Amino acid sequence: MTYATEDANMQIGFTANGWSMGQTVGGAANIALTIWWNNPSNTLYNNNTGVTATESANDAIGNIWIYKNSFNSPVATYTPNTVSGTWNVTATAAVGDWFVVKFQDSSSLSPARNSTKDYTWSAPIWYDPAHADAPIVLACDPTETPTPTDPPTPTSTMTHGFLIKN
Numbered sequence: 001m002t003y004a005t006e007d008a009n010m011q012i013g014f015t016a017n018g019w020s021m022g023q024t025v026g027g028a029a030n031i032a033l034t035i036w037w038n039n040p041s042n043t044l045y046n047n048n049t050g051v052t053a054t055e056s057a058n059d060a061i062g063n064i065w066i067y068k069n070s071f072n073s074p075v076a077t078y079t080p081n082t083v084s085g086t087w088n089v090t091a092t093a094a095v096g097d098w099f100v101v102k103f104q105d106s107s108s109l110s111p112a113r114n115s116t117k118d119y120t121w122s123a124p125i126w127y128d129p130a131h132a133d134a135p136i137v138l139a140c141d142p143t144e145t146p147t148p149t150d151p152p153t154p155t156s157t158m159t160h161g162f163l164i165k166n
Helices: none
Strands: 011-016 030-038 043-046 051-054 061-068 076-078 084-092 098-105 119-121 125-127 137-139 163-165
Touching: 011 098, 011 125, 030 061, 030 098, 061 084, 076 084
Parallel strands: none
Antiparallel strands: 011 030, 030 084, 043 051, 061 076, 061 098, 098 119, 098 125, 137 163
16 A cells, blocks of 8 residues: 655555555456545655755646556546546456556656656556455545644654545
8 A cells, every 4th residue: 555756745545446556456347446646735854864845836746647467558547737636437457457556746846857747656456356355445535735844743653644444
C-alpha cells in the first residue's frame, strides 16, 4: 500500500474491486478502480537538511495513466487538472494481469524536473480471484490537507485521514 513519488506532499490511493493497491485482488473481471489524489500546496520542511520549500499554488495533477502488464501504453488516461479528486474507471482483467497508476503534476520544486514535472507511481495490484488477499482498504479523504508545523513534530502514528479497514 505504499507508493513512490517525486513530490514531497503528494497523497494517493488506489483500490480495485475493494482491495487496496499492493494486493492480489479478486472479484469481477471488469475491475472497478477508484483512484484518488491530493496534492496540497504548502510549505515543506526537511528535517534532514533544515530547509523549507513552498510548493506552487497551481500544483494540480495534470495527467493520470493506468498501465496494464507493461509500461508501453496506458489502458486509460485522465487529465483532471485539479489539486485533489477521485477518478472511477473500469478495466477488464484476466488472471495474472497487473495494474499500476502513474500521476504527473503541473509543477515541480526541482529545477531539473521543470520540463517533465513530478511523477508519482502507485503500488501495483494483481488480478487472481483464486488467490486473492484478504481485502485491506486504506481509506482517506482526498480533500483533507494536513496542517504543517515548522518544523513538524515527529509522531509514531499517522494522524491525518488514514484508516485501515478489514
